[in-house]
Amino acid sequence: MNQQQLNTRISEIRDKLTAIEQKPDNRIWLSCESENAYAVNKFLFEEVPLRFVIATVIDSDDYFEVLYHYAYDEIGCMVTLKALIRDRENPAIESIAPFLPGAEWIEREMHDLMGIEFRNHPDMRRLILSDDWPVGVYPLRKDAKKPAERPDGEPSRRPTVQSQSPARRTVQLSKPVLPVGPFHPLQEEMELFQLAVDGEIVTDIDMRISYNHRGMEKIAETLQFDQVPFLVSRICGICSASHPLAYVQAVEEFAGITPPDRALYVRTIINELERIHSHILWVGLAGHFIGYDTVFMWAWKYREPVLDLLEEITGNRNNYGNVRIGGCREDIPDELKPKIIAEMDKIEKKMVMLTKAVLDDPVLHVRLKGIGILKKEDAINYCVTGPTARASGVDIDVRRDEPYAAYGVLNWNVITQPEGDVFAKAVVRLLETLEAIKIVKEALVKLPKGPVAIEVKQIPAGEGCGHAEAPRGETFHYVRSDGGNRPVRHKMRAPSYVNVPSFKASCLGGNIADVTITLASVDPCYSCTERLAVVKDRGGKVLHDYETLLKLSREKTEKIRKEIL
Amino acid sequence: MGLSTKAVKKSPWVFHVNTGACNNCDIEIVDLLTPRFDVERFGIKLVGSPRHADALLVTGGVTAQAAPRLREVYRQTPKPCVVFAIGACACGKGIFTTGYHMVGPVDKIIREIDPDAIIAYVPGCPPKPEAIISGVVKALAAI
Numbered sequence: 261m262n263q264q265q266l267n268t269r270i271s272e273i274r275d276k277l278t279a280i281e282q283k284p285d286n287r288i289w290l291s292c293e294s295e296n297a298y299a300v301n302k303f304l305f306e307e308v309p310l311r312f313v314i315a316t317v318i319d320s321d322d323y324f325e326v327l328y329h330y331a332y333d334e335i336g337c338m339v340t341l342k343a344l345i346r347d348r349e350n351p352a353i354e355s356i357a358p359f360l361p362g363a364e365w366i367e368r369e370m371h372d373l374m375g376i377e378f379r380n381h382p383d384m385r386r387l388i389l390s391d392d393w394p395v396g397v398y399p400l401r402k403d404a405k406k407p408a409e410r411p412d413g414e415p416s417r418r419p420t421v422q423s424q425s426p427a428r429r430t431v432q433l434s435k436p437v438l439p440v441g442p443f444h445p446l447q448e449e450m451e452l453f454q455l456a457v458d459g460e461i462v463t464d465i466d467m468r469i470s471y472n473h474r475g476m477e478k479i480a481e482t483l484q485f486d487q488v489p490f491l492v493s494r495i496c497g498i499c500s501a502s503h504p505l506a507y508v509q510a511v512e513e514f515a516g517i518t519p520p521d522r523a524l525y526v527r528t529i530i531n532e533l534e535r536i537h538s539h540i541l542w543v544g545l546a547g548h549f550i551g552y553d554t555v556f557m558w559a560w561k562y563r564e565p566v567l568d569l570l571e572e573i574t575g576n577r578n579n580y581g582n583v584r585i586g587g588c589r590e591d592i593p594d595e596l597k598p599k600i601i602a603e604m605d606k607i608e609k610k611m612v613m614l615t616k617a618v619l620d621d622p623v624l625h626v627r628l629k630g631i632g633i634l635k636k637e638d639a640i641n642y643c644v645t646g647p648t649a650r651a652s653g654v655d656i657d658v659r660r661d662e663p664y665a666a667y668g669v670l671n672w673n674v675i676t677q678p679e680g681d682v683f684a685k686a687v688v689r690l691l692e693t694l695e696a697i698k699i700v701k702e703a704l705v706k707l708p709k710g711p712v713a714i715e716v717k718q719i720p721a722g723e724g725c726g727h728a729e730a731p732r733g734e735t736f737h738y739v740r741s742d743g744g745n746r747p748v749r750h751k752m753r754a755p756s757y758v759n760v761p762s763f764k765a766s767c768l769g770g771n772i773a774d775v776t777i778t779l780a781s782v783d784p785c786y787s788c789t790e791r792l793a794v795v796k797d798r799g800g801k802v803l804h805d806y807e808t809l810l811k812l813s814r815e816k817t818e819k820i821r822k823e824i825l
Numbered sequence: 826m827g828l829s830t831k832a833v834k835k836s837p838w839v840f841h842v843n844t845g846a847c848n849n850c851d852i853e854i855v856d857l858l859t860p861r862f863d864v865e866r867f868g869i870k871l872v873g874s875p876r877h878a879d880a881l882l883v884t885g886g887v888t889a890q891a892a893p894r895l896r897e898v899y900r901q902t903p904k905p906c907v908v909f910a911i912g913a914c915a916c917g918k919g920i921f922t923t924g925y926h927m928v929g930p931v932d933k934i935i936r937e938i939d940p941d942a943i944i945a946y947v948p949g950c951p952p953k954p955e956a957i958i959s960g961v962v963k964a965l966a967a968i
């Protein structure tokens with residue numbers, strides 16, 4: 261479908277909408293009343309069909325707006341549906357999660373933060389706020405107390421709000437048994453996974469996040485437009501180039517700012533350097549999970565020179581904060597070009613070697629093929645992005661679908677694999693690293709002369725969506741401005757937010773020895789796999805903690821090795 | 826100097842706790858293990874349980890959900906133990922100071938349960954691996 265056909269297709273549901281607007285050409289804004297939202301969403305997701313990105317809820321004084329963001333990747337068009345909820349006292353809207361599993365988390369989040377009720381949601385338990393957060397206090401509402409103040413009120417002490425339809429939770433998970441969850445030297449963020457098992461087979465998985473919830477969307481409302489990039493680069497340390505870029509692109513879009521050419525190339529180079537070190541980091545961790553510790557050490561060693569280059573360009577090994585509205589903060593000095601190219605050549609050699617070693621290793625083939633398969637339908641229903649989607653045969657990549665920075669003029673390929681298993685994800689990442697190296701080299705050669713930023717005086721009122729391809733998938737930012745110097749609403753969505761729930765599809769029915777590597781294969785912001793507790797479905801005794809799972813995973817590799825060699 | 830203090834100084838086993846960090850501090854800590862820095866040379870070892878640890882490397886400004894877990898980890902760690910607040914977040918909540926879900930910083934949470942806790946600060950966002958090593962060495966010299 262081209263843009264024209266897409267517009268025609270969408271206008272089929274015209275009678276349910278109150279407005280259709282198109283600005284700029286590849287952004288369509290639809291409005292409707294809350295009663296019609298379910299039907300319109302169903303039409304957009306199932307009939308058109310569009311990819312669901314995320315939803316944003318905005319407190320607009322007299323009413324609430326729920327914004328459903330969709331993308332049509334074939335032509336890089338974003339469609340946003342605004343549903344108005346006029347009842348401020350008891351805001352409620354029909355849930356879309358029954359037909360769109362990818363929306364389950366965000367609806368729970370909107371319920372937590374803004375107090376919107378989603379009717380017929382399968383599992384309305386608390387997701388993002390802490391266990392002791394008071395009931396009925398919604399931090400994102402405009403009338404909430406100042407952000408720094410902890411709200412008072414009766415702490416709920418209930419881990420979760422009652423599920424509306426308990427039938428969905430097929431296995432009654434016993435209470436969390438471990439007070440903290442197992443720790444491990446490689447432990448990263450805290451996320452609690454509870455697995456229910458029947459013998460060796462995983463029958464259910466439940467996830468609890470919140471440990472890392474820092475309330476950034478509210479903090480962003482207190483910062484000036486220019487300060488926000490520094491905040492959003494700290495959403496995640498290894499996506500710290502792509503988050504600010506997505507934000508800046510959202511602002512530049514509605515403010516009508518075009519950064520100079522050189523800035524576009526510098527942005528490309530920084531983003532690809534980030535992708536290189538992030539993918540190498542993942543390869544190392546994946547090696548660790550299946551017992552290849554040499555790969556872990558080597559990969560992390562190869563990664564260091566990339567961090568050095570980033571430090572030399574931006575002044576920091578991570579959290580570069582190099583992009584700003586209207587361009588970039590730091591330029592790449594011309595003297596540095598030969599050094600970067602030389603480093604890229606070195607890394608390329610090592611990565612080619614590593615890629616060959618992985619592709620030729622018979623043990624890895626047996627160990628990783630057919631494990632943790634995420635089927636294409638599931639990938640679409642859970643709306644996953646990035647390597648997780650591409651390894652399941654979903655051919656999407658923001659860099660190609662809606663070319664930003666300098667990606668449109670460089671030569672590179674999108675890597676996809678049809679199988680959807682762990683091996684496919686590894687292949688996608690390894691080959692993508694090689695592509696990234698190619699992009700960096702070409703961009704350096706073509707780097708145009710000129711300034712690296714233009715001066716921006718004022719950000720007008722308006723709203724915009726920006727997205728960028730981070731190492732883990734699409735980062736999405738929605739910004740609304742009222743003409744002041746701070747955003748009135750800023751929605752951020754990290755790729756793991758949609759990728760992690762897909763564990764429900766990829767882990768169930770699998771063997772517990774494969775759980776760590778299946779979870780890690782999504783690269784859930786480094787690795788969430790450390791917080792595992794396997795809970796028995798009857799009796800409620802902890803069978804395995806993370807350490808045992810890691811051991812199981814490594815033993816399985818060892819067994820395969822013995823059988824083959 | 827008691828035997829346990831001597832053990833802490835000679836070969837500190839550290840346990841890493843993330844209380845709501847952006848991952849960068851954490852990655853830099855893991856980076857310490859890998860070939861370029863390789864702190865195991867000095868007897869510093871990351872361990873998998875707080876019960877085996879002499880020191881806690883805490884990152885992040887402590888979110889409401891993580892605070893009880895941090896307290897629990899501190900309780901489980903044998904004393905004497907040194908708490909390292911790694912990064913601007915852990916030292917003073919950093920860029921997330923105004924967040925509604927932040928209850929930290931680390932020293933506040935730890936002092937609630939142990940007013941005499943030994944706490945060392947390594948600022949930076951993220952601190953470079955060299956800075957973390959230097960912080961650990963200095964703190965151990967001061968015990």
Ligand code: SF4
Pocket residue numbers: 494497579845846847848849850884885911912913914915919920949950951952
């Ligand atoms: S101090 Fe900086 S790098 Fe470390 S966790 Fe906080 S924001 Fe991230």
